Amino acid sequence: MLAEDRLNAIVSMVQRAGSVTVQELAEALGVTASTIRRDLQTLDRAHRIAKVHGGATSLERAHVTRDLTLNERSDLHNDDKERICARAAALVEPESFVYIDSGSTTLRLIEHLPHLEDVTYVTDSVLHAQRLALRDMRTVVLGGELKPETEALVGPDALATLDRYNFNCGFWGSNGIAAEQGFTAPDIEEAQVKRISMRHTAKRFVISDASKFGMVAPVKFADFRDATIITAGEVPAKYRAMDNVITV
Amino acid sequence: MLAEDRLNAIVSMVQRAGSVTVQELAEALGVTASTIRRDLQTLDRAHRIAKVHGGATSLERAHVTRDLTLNERSDLHNDDKERICARAAALVEPESFVYIDSGSTTLRLIEHLPHLEDVTYVTDSVLHAQRLALRDMRTVVLGGELKPETEALVGPDALATLDRYNFNCGFWGSNGIAAEQGFTAPDIEEAQVKRISMRHTAKRFVISDASKFGMVAPVKFADFRDATIITAGEVPAKYRAMDNVITV
């Protein structure tokens, strides 16, 4: 049996039953538990199922249930991202007003944020807001239309709210980072929110792994010099030398 | 059985019955009380149920009085709620701008909403917004501070956003419904959001099971005559006769 077929079989079993254990899968497919675990990891990363302790559940079930602590752990071995987030989180100061952009990297950042006095976090992502609230942080959500794919808020309401705020510092993700093209995002509306939020922030940080350097996405939201980049891993020499790039 | 499944089972048992004891859960699921307690702790932290001495209650029940005991147990009239929500959902018309209040009853309502042309839903709850987006509804979220307990948005930003909107119709939950005291909520800030959102809505509906009639919570957000009540079950005769009460 092809590995690919086995993956599909797992997905359909999970879909049909709602949830299955590693053992059940191992027996049904005639491979060891190790292999099943690796498969589940792959499928979880591809967002085709949700891996949980002991087995896997379908996404629908996991979505209502979403155990927030489990997903993070799945790719926790990504040392780079962990280090980046730890470094970034240390930049938050007491009594400050902090903006957190939507995106998977900033989501990871939330888990590292310290419990400081009188800090308020503002975000354009409902998912991020929930996580912040779970960690008992003072949390403010921008208004606006909810984009289902990214759970981010966009549109005039979001922008209008931002216009009333001024942040001490903020953290953004970026799909592309290039010296000439600056920071770029895949979507016009989201780029607009990023642009305006940056405009209202004193200390601006982009957190990203090394893979984004040299990449260019459709819509620019800031110049390369507009933010300090916190990154890790194999950063191209050209960028590593720049004084607004911090490699950890 | 997967631990994850057990958590789901607990939630659905709590939702259906309104409240359950640790013992009942332990017997039903074939684990010890210790495990159930740990599960309840997890679920309570995730705001999926409310843990109380002796067992757990659904969030909405815990809301009326902060620490209630398991003494008087009543069914949440699951059927009633379903009928109420189905009736309410039928009131949404195409090409309308609809407000959905936070709360467990309105959450259930979302599952019944039809896919009509050109309907936009606005809500003050991040949880509700996620569900709406999952169902591919056009969804707008009010801004504001996120209250962790209820996942509702409150404060000046929420109110400012509401001031720019005018809804064709809207649906609210209410902790108390009484002829003299009107509609009441447990929290000042949430009551304010309810009040302002109602003020900007043409057709106002409160959806509630019969148990809320005669109850009074601390903060009033509307007069009894301000909304049409959609309810079911054993409504006191005094209220059943009123012409803004629809019993299904």
Added chain:
DNA sequence: GCTTGTGTGCGCGTTTATGCGCGTTAGATT
């Protein structure tokens, strides 16, 4: 034929989940 890469199984140290015992505490009873 040899190398290279991928997928799988196995062993081992680590983490997580569960059950049990015991001292403490919250509610009910009087």
Added chain:
DNA sequence: AATCTAACGCGCATAAACGCGCACACAAGC
């Protein structure tokens, strides 16, 4: 208000699940 009982939380022990490294098998490419 005093007392009593059941629920509670904590620590510990155990077993299962887990992740990782390594070895081997097999296939593809030079």
